[in-house]
Amino acid sequence: GAVVSQHPSRVICKSGTSVKIECRSLDFQATTMFWYRQFPKQSLMLMATSNEGSKATYEQGVEKDKFLINHASLTLSTLTVTSAHPEDSSFYICSAPLGGRNEQFFGPGTRLTVL
Amino acid sequence: GENVEQHPSTLSVQEGDSAVIKCTYSDSASNYFPWYKQELGKGPQLIIDIRSNVGEKKDQRIAVTLNKTAKHFSLHITETQPEDSAVYFCAASLGANNLFFGTGTRLTVIP
Numbered sequence: 720g721a722v723v724s725q726h727p728s729r730v731i732c733k734s735g736t737s738v739k740i741e742c743r744s745l746d747f748q749a750t751t752m753f754w755y756r757q758f759p760k761q762s763l764m765l766m767a768t769s770n771e772g773s774k775a776t777y778e779q780g781v782e783k784d785k786f787l788i789n790h791a792s793l794t795l796s797t798l799t800v801t802s803a804h805p806e807d808s809s810f811y812i813c814s815a816p817l818g819g820r821n822e823q824f825f826g827p828g829t830r831l832t833v834l
Numbered sequence: 835g836e837n838v839e840q841h842p843s844t845l846s847v848q849e850g851d852s853a854v855i856k857c858t859y860s861d862s863a864s865n866y867f868p869w870y871k872q873e874l875g876k877g878p879q880l881i882i883d884i885r886s887n888v889g890e891k892k893d894q895r896i897a898v899t900l901n902k903t904a905k906h907f908s909l910h911i912t913e914t915q916p917e918d919s920a921v922y923f924c925a926a927s928l929g930a931n932n933l934f935f936g937t938g939t940r941l942t943v944i945p
Contacts, residue, residue: 725877753932762923762935763878812877814933821866821885821927825877 721747721817725826732803733834740798740829742769742813748793749815753823754786757810769796769813803833836861838926840936847914848944855939857924858906864926867900867907868933872921881922882909914943 722745732738742752750771755763767788768776775788787799800807810830814823837860847853859867865886870878884891884898884907891898895914900907911918921940925933 723877760938762937763933765932768932814877821929822868822880822883823933824880825870828875828877830875 721815721824723813723815723824723826725813725829727829728827729830731832731834734804735802737799737801738803738831740800740811740813740831742796742798742815742826744794744815747815747817750793751816752790752796753814754788754796754798755812755814757812757828763812800831803831805833807831808833836864836926836928836934838924838934838936840924840939842939843937844940844942846942846944849914849916851914853911853914853918853941853943855909855922855924855941856906857908857926857936859926859934860905861926861928862902862905864928866927866929867898868925869898869909870923870925872923872938878923916943916945919943
């Protein structure tokens with residue numbers, strides 16, 4: 720299967736700082752990438768759809784000014800959590816669909832802890 | 835929008851026994867149904883998927899069935915092994931769009 724990487728895998732930051740998470744498709748190009756958030760023992764909740772060359776599409780209730788998404792190239796999307804607060808602590812996971820098919824391949828996730 | 839329900843939330847089986855996880859979906863237009871395995875602290879890993887033009891698909895010890903009329907699909911794991919212990923998520927989508935996930939099933943295989 721296709722490989723998606725995320726960096727960093729784990730980050731701890733102070734409240735009020737910004738954190739950038741990178742998502743890369745290593746062996747394929749992705750014009751679209753998805754960002755999910757997962758709280759402990761819960762399912763994945765879609766936050767936004769990242770589109771190469773255009774603005775991201777955010778799900779209802781997700782603040783676009785707080786969660787900045789930039790799809791810089793066909794293999795890289797970044798999620799920046801601005802002015803992070805403890806309630807933003809979560810597991811953030813990206814995914815990318817392979818070609819024109821439905822299969823989505825997920826990154827290993829980024830554990831964000833805001834103190 | 836699509837609503838996916840998944841049962842059971844937890845499942846314990848003896849090693850060697852079979853495990854079955856069931857999901858229902860609400861949008862009859864959904865046409866792609868993947869299953870993901872998620873180990874602690876890791877991202878979901880696609881283990882098998884099925885499309886709406888197929889009723890059953892099998893890959894070694896794993897099989898998925900789809901009943902489009904009833905709008906439900908199931909994951910079957912035979913001859914379970916301790917390394918099968920993880921959280922399993924079903925999902926549904928329409929075309930190459932975002933996935934709607936079930937609530938997950940924590941499977942424990944007891945040696």
